[in-house]
Amino acid sequence: MYVNAKIVIIGSGISGVAAAHRLVDAGFRNVRIIEATARSGGRIKTGRLGDNIIEIGANWIHGPSEENPVFRLACKYGLLDPEALAPENQAIDCGGHPPFVxxxxxxxxxxxxxxxxxxxxxxxxxxxxxxxxxxxxxxxxxxxxxxxxxxxxxxxxxxxxxxxxxxxxxxxxxxxxxxxxxxxxxxxxxxxxxxxxxxxxxxxTLPGLDCTFPGGYEGLVKNVMSELPSGLVTYNQPVRCVHWNNTERRENPVMVECDEERIAAEHVIITVPLGYLKKHQSTLFDPPLPLHKLHSVQRLGFGTxxxxxxxxxxxxxxxxxxxxxxxxxxxxxxxxxxxxxxxxxxxxxxxxxxxxxxxxxxxxxxxxxxxxxxxxxxxxxxxxxxxxxxxxxxxxxxxxxxxxxxxxxSQWFHEPWTCGSYSYPAVGCSEQDLENMVEPLPMKGSQSQPLQVLFAGEATHPCYYSTVHGALLTGWREADRLISHYSSMSPSKSKL
Ligand code: 6YU
Structure with a gap:
């Protein structure tokens, strides 16, 4: 199918890149990623220490086995050492705590x-x-x-x-x-x-003895990006505000406000880190987030x-x-x-x-x-x-x-577009908070156009939060939500 609806993804970390990949693959022709920094990858960041390749952010594939989408992609792109591919390695189940000597x-x-x-x-x-x-x-x-x-x-x-x-x-x-x-x-x-x-x-946790990327974790992002149309990501363009629920506009009810551009969109997928969301939610959304969602953003933990x-x-x-x-x-x-x-x-x-x-x-x-x-x-x-x-x-x-x-x-707390490292369930949190994080806006039952603002990113995964595979799955999840929305529409309404 071909879909012309304008979709803006905020953030070019693994969740944003995964969402774009899934949408483009499904025939969506009008997808853009807007990224605040000069690079893709977000908390996947490979650097150098002297001659050595080192990881500044994510380190391991946690639970490298068939069920793990990061492992499957890494295998597809040939990014792992042979030991990581061995069936014995994939079968080891250590409950998230590898038995290091x-x-x-x-x-x-x-x-x-x-x-x-x-x-x-x-x-x-x-x-x-x-x-x-x-x-x-x-x-x-x-x-x-x-x-x-x-x-x-x-x-x-x-x-x-x-x-x-x-x-x-x-x-x-x-x-x-x-x-x-x-x-x-x-x-x-x-x-x-x-x-x-x-x-x-x-x-x-997933089975498999945690493994690393010999050429750097960023190789994963680069490989996925290489399958996207060039120019799909706009860099150095921080989004300041997402104006949603504009009832006066039938088409493109969302306006994404950046310093140098205002982008009208049918749907926006937010993938900014929870740390950033906690700090900037009051200015990032107009109208503000519904109270129950705001409380979940505040209740969930995000540390360094x-x-x-x-x-x-x-x-x-x-x-x-x-x-x-x-x-x-x-x-x-x-x-x-x-x-x-x-x-x-x-x-x-x-x-x-x-x-x-x-x-x-x-x-x-x-x-x-x-x-x-x-x-x-x-x-x-x-x-x-x-x-x-x-x-x-x-x-x-x-x-x-x-x-x-x-x-x-590393200095993740002072990274202005991250504000920490990853999320955890803080005291007082429940499963409901994670569900609230995922819920798109406007909420179910509203008369307004559905699926204006969708939420992805590691902190929105109900059981793999704080990981790369969790983040990747949330990008796919929100892309699939839009894909099934358009597949279920009659051709005249679907902007096919
Ligand atoms: C994993 C691991 N790992 C170590 C360290 C860190 C993390 N993780 P992104 O932030 O990537 O993307 C968002 C983008 O949005 C970004 O590019 C921004 O610039 C942009 N943005 C923000 N604001 C914007 C705006 N206004 N406008 C436009 N753009 C904007 N994960 O699988 N293995 O070894 C580690 C580790 C030091 C910091 C990790 C690890 C976490 C992952 O890195 C992270 O989840 C994903 O990369 C996030 O991707 P994303 O797309 O969501 O956001 C038992 C038990 C307990 C539970 N926890 C156990 C799990 C252990 C987790 N372990 C982690 C450990 C390490 C070592």
Whole structure:
């Protein structure tokens, strides 16, 4: 079919690009993407550290197996290493927590052995699984994952660890603190006290051992873009306001206002990040969002997770090590946020991932830091960050000579068109909030022209939010909504 209806997509991240691809493929001839920055990809952003390709945004395909559309596209375009394609790799189901080979260091400079960490790790993993069952059982939505873990650990430690000495018990609690900080990175939250227990289990994982793109994640976006007509994206054109529901116009009831252009459209697909939406919703929509939708935008969580990539001449970790954990021995209170951010922000940097294979990357670590501490880190100079990270590593390894060769950190909170990293279900959120995010405007039952404003983007996926595959699926979902709208119309009405 050929459809002439004017469709404007706001944002050229993976959800916007996926929506455009689906629509163009289905015969829609009048599709445009309006993008605020000079590039496509949004939170998929590949960069360089010296000679190495590194990821500044999305890192892995979470759950690379047949059901994952990012995996299917990556296979189609030939973007993955052979190991990632192996059926054994696709069959591994680790519930979103890949079993990386760890090295664990303490703040006194001691390296812990596997036996030392095992008990705390096992208890924490058990609690994460239990924590994710509350939604389906209709559990108390106003309790946080942090509260749940803290009280359950205290209870279980009193039973299971009653015969161990005080020092060992304290160290195990310090490890739990460190694991809570890492969970903040995974969830993109400031603290696990802000992540709602009632909705925690909404997130679903797919089978497959997480894999990366050897040539960079942006290769995925570039390949999809190469199948779109050239000139479909207008860059450096921030959208300031979406005027919708103009009852005086029968055709193109939406007006997309940019700095240099006003674009009339039949339908607009909004894909801006939830962080941007939270900050700018009052000026982005005219008339404003309906109250129930606005409340869901406010209730859903959107925090910051940043990377600090560090290159060394020589490794100071074991050859088989895949991730490095840092445990502060004075933090047995299971508190995952620091009190004095300016002085102690670095305490929130709780883990590093080792970039593998070494032949490709050299000796590069990716440090993870979430929350307000991470947002503060963004304001420091690269020199300050380098100095503080160097001191941290020297302290935890007990080696005063280790010196990084290069450092690069992400600054997602201060990216004006992102305002953070990704969404999470905050305390007080429910499935209804995710459904409200998806609902197009005007709402069902209205007499106005339907499907004027549609919503896509990672934060609008009911169970794969915070991921690239979730974002991609939402782009396809909204494109399909328009495709079926026009397929169900009589040819005279459908502008075919
Ligand atoms: C994944 C991973 N990953 C690390 C880090 C980050 C993210 N994610 P976009 O923002 O891309 O596009 C919107 C566009 O709109 C953008 O181009 C803007 O410039 C534009 N725009 C905004 N305002 C505008 C305006 N006014 N006018 C015009 N244009 C405008 N995902 O699958 N694997 O490893 C990671 C990671 C540091 C920051 C990630 C990962 C998230 C994805 O990157 C993200 O979801 C998508 O790229 C978003 O695409 P989009 O199109 O929606 O928006 C158990 C449990 C708990 C639950 N969570 C567990 C999951 C763990 C998630 N893990 C992530 C981890 C990493 C490391």
């Amino acid at each position: 760890p090295n664990t260091f303490c703040s006194s400079g001691r390296k812990l052995n596997a036996e030392d960490v095992h008990h705390a790790q096992e208890m924490f993993a058990e609690l994460l699984v239990e924590g994710s069952t509350f939604a389906t059982q209709g559990g108390e939505p106003l309790v946080s994952v942090g509260d749940f873990i803290r009280s359950a650990v205290l209870q279980r430690a009193a039973e299971k660890w009653k015969d161990i000495d005080a020092t060992t018990r304290s160290l195990r609690l310090c490890m739990i603190t460190s694991m809570l900080k890492l969970e903040c990175c995974i969830n993109g939250s400031h603290s696990m006290d802000e992540v709602g227990l009632g909705a925690y289990g909404l997130y679903k 997770n940043n990377k600090i990539l560090v290159e060394f001449d020589e490794p100071w970790w074991d050859a088989d090590c895949e991730s490095i954990y840092l445990v502060w021995e004075d933090e047995d209170g299971m508190v995952d946020q620091v009190t004095d951010v300016q002085r102690s922000w670095i305490r929130k940097l709780c883990a590093f991932t080792v970039l593998k294979p070494t032949e490709r990357y050299g000796h590069v670590l990716c440090g993870w830091i979430a929350g307000h501490e991470s947002e503060y880190m963004e304001t420091l100079s690269e020199q300050d960050v380098t100095h503080t990270v160097t001191q941290l590593i020297r302290r935890f390894t007990g080696n005063p000579t280790i010196t990084p060769k290069r450092i690069l950190r």
